[in-house]
Amino acid sequence: MRGSALHRCPGPADPVGWLRLPQAAQTLLAALSEVGRPLVVGGTVRDALLREVGRSVPDVGPPDVDVELHGAGGPEAVATVLRATGAVVVLAGATFPVCKVVLDGTHLDVAVVPGPVPDDDALHAAVASSARQRDVTLNAVAWDAVRNELLDAVGGIDDARAGVLRHASVRFGDDPLRVLRLVRFVARYGCTVHPDTIALARTLSDRWDSVAHERLWPELRRLTEGDEQSAALAVLHATDWERHLPELAAVRDVPQDPVWHPEGPVHVHAGLAADAAARACRAAGVTPARRVVVVLAALLHDVGKAGDGTQRVVGEDGSVRIRSLGHEVSGALAATALLRRLGAPRAVVQEVAVLVREHMVAHSTTGAPPSVPAARRLLRRLGGSLDTAEAWALVCEADSQGRGPAASRSPAWAWLEVIAGDQVAGRRERLVTGRDLLDAGLEPGPSFRALLAEAADAQDDGVFDDVSAARHWLAARLAERAADPD
Known part of the structure; x- marks a missing residue:
């Protein structure tokens, strides 16, 4: 990995427009800036960086804004400040307190970093430490809402320009699910994955069973948000995680008729x-x-x-x-x-x-x-x-x-x-129903279901198209069954 010396650069001339912050997020950030140093981190900054270099960023709905708040005291005090804006605030997490905030349909997750108001050196050291705990470098760039600065400890800005997904540190392996998140990012942004990150992901393949089952579906569901599905599949294969989806892995290299395919x-x-x-x-x-x-x-x-x-x-x-x-x-x-x-x-x-x-x-x-x-x-x-x-x-x-x-x-x-x-x-309404058969004295069972299926076929084939004709058809079929019970 590259070094972690913090890179600081001026923020955009119009940070609100650049980050596409909803009005509610601006209101909440202004309130937080009165009591501490809020840093916008994660997907909001990542997407802005990628848009700036001309990459397509799919619109998947209103953004969730992640904030690290430094020097604001305890989470209860922060929650009080946020509630004064009219927001709904729920406190979560014990070791790492987070205020989950909703205002006018906008969602903010405010991670309250304990400690006094930091000077610039202390803040930058905290940013570098936090960056190394994130999954990929693109997600590790922070925007300082007070100073309007971009803070980058792991080269995320350069990777955005290059369209490269690279692990922020060896701590990528702390959570094997990050490999599936990497695949999802490929589908969404069409970025390439750095070879070192592919190699690291391969070492995590045997840890599939350590991922909680309930965490798998959300990642797969969000994989479908992206348009670059074939690129994502290629990374799934390259990282050796395809084998955990055996039905999908089984069609790899299966031939098809060249005339049709x-x-x-x-x-x-x-x-x-x-x-x-x-x-x-x-x-x-x-x-x-x-x-x-x-x-x-x-x-x-x-x-x-x-x-x-x-x-x-x-x-x-x-x-x-x-x-x-x-x-x-x-x-x-x-x-x-x-x-x-x-x-x-x-x-x-x-x-x-x-x-x-x-x-x-x-x-x-x-x-x-x-x-x-x-x-x-x-x-x-x-x-x-x-x-x-x-x-x-x-x-x-x-x-x-x-x-x-x-x-x-x-x-x-x-x-x-x-x-x-x-x-x-x-004409989707079924004209012969189970109630009709019960009224005719039939008991539920295999022959009951077979007659309903026959009635559906007859209706679909146009044998009858109204209730009266359906009743005549049913009466005739019941008479035939009575005459020939076998």
Whole structure:
């Protein structure tokens, strides 16, 4: 690592605009400046540095502002000052007290550093010590709100200019989860990772089991915030952390038919598809909650091609084709297993699995739009939700765009147009229900469920389209069953 001599440089001419501080954050910083030396640290400064050098910084919602407050006395006194602004303040932490502050929807975490008001030398020494405890150098630059100075002890400003993610010190290894955070930063900012940091991360791979299970899903969820998914996957592999996601690791270097996939093996396609899904979600203004589902489904849509999911088929002329029959079904099972182990919410797991299972349907028609019955059946398999149908179309489009030189527009959009029409989405209500079967004297059981499924198929196929016709159909089917109980 480089030395830790503190580098000081003048702050920006318009620090509020440079940092993009909300008005509430400015109010709180002004109050803190009256009682101590507040330093803005972490993501707010990092993002400003990256924007300054022209890097794209995705907008993922209102920023949380992290502050180190020096020389202000105890946390109770600080909380009193903050509450005087109208903010809601909750004290947290015993060894390292933090005031968690909310004002007008803006969140601040104020770490109260014990001790008297420091002189410049003491403050700078504290900044250097704090910087070495952070994960990467980009997160270790502080902005002094009183002096309008940038304080950098570990070279974070130079790394921002170079677009490099580098560990702030060997203390990076204190928390192995920082490797996944590193991968997330790659996805979000498209930065490269310094080789020394890759090497350090590899030494932490065996400590996967030491990470509390409940901490895994938040990192994976936030990984989907970034548009550079394939770059993040490359770092996950380079750091040897990919092996802890075995369903994903299993598709690395699995071949694909070059006619359909000239981009290369499955892991390349998965990364390109996830990139396309992320960009499409950004362009369409998809909400963060929906983006998680779409990006994960695009990333995992072909995990069923691992192992026996891919076969080489030799033709009579000796030509070799690569096929992956049924990979959408096995892929749904693999995606479910992976996401459950990572602690994903049940609703996310179920929807991603459905999207993976159905992603090949769009390729069943070429040219002509799908029939209304086919669209009805697909919508039913998608759970009857138009939101899920829209997510499905985005995943299918990402699949089509993730094929390198063979990229094309997905036929899923023609399906979605039919699904969203009056004949499909406008007639989603089931006309034969379980109540109808109970009223007819049937007992719940396998035959009960089979009859409901048959009724749903009949409705989707247009055999009946209103309640009266549905009742006639049910009466006829019950009469047939009575005449032939076997």
